[in-house]
Amino acid sequence: MTTALRTEWIKVRRLPLPRYLLLTVIIAAVGSAVAALGADGQSPDGIPERAGLGLLVAGIFGTAAFAVWMFAVEVSQGTLSRAFCVEPRRSRVILAKAVLATVLPIVVVAVLGLVTLPITVAAVNSHGGDSTMADFAPNIPAAVVQIALVAPACFGLGLITGSMTGGIVASLLMIEILPGILAVSGLADASLIIALSSLATQISDGQAPVLTGSQIAVSPLIALLVLAAWSGAMLALGLARVRSTDIV
Amino acid sequence: MKTTTAPIQLQHVAKRYRHSVAVDDVSFTVPAGCVYGLVGPNGAGKTTLIRMLLGLVRPSAGTIRLFGSPPGSAGYPAALRRTGSIIEEPALYRNATARSNLRIHRTALGLRDDPRGDDELLTTVGLAEFGDQKPRRFSQGMRQRLGLAVALVGEPRLLILDEPTNALDPVGIAGMRALFGQLASRGTTVLVCSHLLAELELMCDRVAVMSDGHLLADGSLESLLADAATLHRDSHSTQPSLEDAFLTLTNKEIR
Numbered sequence A: 001m002t003t004a005l006r007t008e009w010i011k012v013r014r015l016p017l018p019r020y021l022l023l024t025v026i027i028a029a030v031g032s033a034v035a036a037l038g039a040d041g042q043s044p045d046g047i048p049e050r051a052g053l054g055l056l057v058a059g060i061f062g063t064a065a066f067a068v069w070m071f072a073v074e075v076s077q078g079t080l081s082r083a084f085c086v087e088p089r090r091s092r093v094i095l096a097k098a099v100l101a102t103v104l105p106i107v108v109v110a111v112l113g114l115v116t117l118p119i120t121v122a123a124v125n126s127h128g129g130d131s132t133m134a135d136f137a138p139n140i141p142a143a144v145v146q147i148a149l150v151a152p153a154c155f156g157l158g159l160i161t162g163s164m165t166g167g168i169v170a171s172l173l174m175i176e177i178l179p180g181i182l183a184v185s186g187l188a189d190a191s192l193i194i195a196l197s198s199l200a201t202q203i204s205d206g207q208a209p210v211l212t213g214s215q216i217a218v219s220p221l222i223a224l225l226v227l228a229a230w231s232g233a234m235l236a237l238g239l240a241r242v243r244s245t246d247i248v
Numbered sequence B: 001m002k003t004t005t006a007p008i009q010l011q012h013v014a015k016r017y018r019h020s021v022a023v024d025d026v027s028f029t030v031p032a033g034c035v036y037g038l039v040g041p042n043g044a045g046k047t048t049l050i051r052m053l054l055g056l057v058r059p060s061a062g063t064i065r066l067f068g069s070p071p072g073s074a075g076y077p078a079a080l081r082r083t084g085s086i087i088e089e090p091a092l093y094r095n096a097t098a099r100s101n102l103r104i105h106r107t108a109l110g111l112r113d114d115p116r117g118d119d120e121l122l123t124t125v126g127l128a129e130f131g132d133q134k135p136r137r138f139s140q141g142m143r144q145r146l147g148l149a150v151a152l153v154g155e156p157r158l159l160i161l162d163e164p165t166n167a168l169d170p171v172g173i174a175g176m177r178a179l180f181g182q183l184a185s186r187g188t189t190v191l192v193c194s195h196l197l198a199e200l201e202l203m204c205d206r207v208a209v210m211s212d213g214h215l216l217a218d219g220s221l222e223s224l225l226a227d228a229a230t231l232h233r234d235s236h237s238t239q240p241s242l243e244d245a246f247l248t249l250t251n252k253e254i255r
């Protein structure tokens, strides 16, 4: 299993797409936080959302793209046969990929959350607010939980569709539909539509974006269980598909 | 007394698809240290047979053994790690450099990084100057060469090569022939599929001929050519070639 993990890690480092995704997410996260510093005519309450918007949107998008890519790249390059000719226990290869597809985005989002935290506090305080790091620190675990649930599900969709486009389209549908049905109370909402529409509001009239989207409130525990089951199901379906199929 | 297990053993192997039979009741053994040619017209089932050997396609019937281990058995992963392969198009990460491709494969085999070894492999296949370039920009023949270098990572004891001479220039083909000779003298077994019969005649010790999923003949090159000679006593004044044997066996005599 360590060999499988090391192999996937080398691929992540040696192939270009992960690098571009990482760069995009860093620019979006740090850029939006820094932009909030110089925002005009904002109330202090709106600043944290504005500062965190880049990390939220780019983080979710980037995670979905990366997780789908982890498997789809092998299909598009025709290298799946090579991977399975070296390690015929296919579930090892797939699980190693699933682990990296989940862990790496969590690390990136957690680190970027920590990096942008002081910028957010500075932005709020420069607009007449009175905040400390502790006020916004809970946003980081909230983001991590979302990534931890979204990544394996998107990876599973990549396995099922076996294509970058198909996997991403399916992921976007999932990211949109699931949070619409279930709102994880206490966690920022992962819905892209809400995030994007608030971005649009902000650009059009300088209003602070409002990141809420709870349609049906369920307890956080039940919501987490349902999301985890969903991710697990996607993963299991994808695994079953890849394990049973002839590679031609 | 322990005899070395043959690297490849096939017994009554078949692969049936819903509307076709790709491989039907094929049995043969490839002994160690031998360069074994697998020939047959398009659609004969050669690639399907190779995919089954490599565990990519499940046989519908029969037994396959790679170094004595059938797919799915405890010994099979180790047997596969001693096997280098190319299946039709070489499987390469087109956006990673040639060196990265070798390194990824080396890691996958559970081996340590070996930049020197990678350079030697690139030299062996004539890509010494292209190590830092990406296969995306390679010509077809260069990709084929890199595919061979990847197959050679970790000094495999068995090479399974499906049309490795595809798109290779004459120098490349001659180089590959010399390489097979060297490998075989060191005890490496090579199973090679090709349509270049004149070339195979120069490299192979033994040959199997397939057509429409069936095995028509297999054995030493000499015996195959001798059989063709008896069948064709009148029409061939000279020693028949592998091509003559192929055309006779597959009944595709050109008139």
Ligand SMILES: Nc1ncnc2c1ncn2[C@@H]1O[C@H](COP(=O)(O)OP(=O)(O)OP(=O)(O)O)[C@@H](O)[C@H]1O
Binding pocket: A248, B017, B018, B020, B021, B022, B023, B040, B041, B042, B043, B044, B045, B046, B047, B048, B049
């Ligand atoms: N996935 C598949 N589904 C259905 N039929 C298949 C499949 N793969 C191969 N076949 C059929 O099996 C037969 C053998 O194909 P195969 O690719 O093994 O031939 P080949 O000997 O490698 O031919 P070539 O010399 O053209 O490479 C063909 O008739 C092909 O149509």
Ligand SMILES: [Mg+2]
Binding pocket: B046, B047, B048, B088, B162
């Ligand atoms: Mg073929």
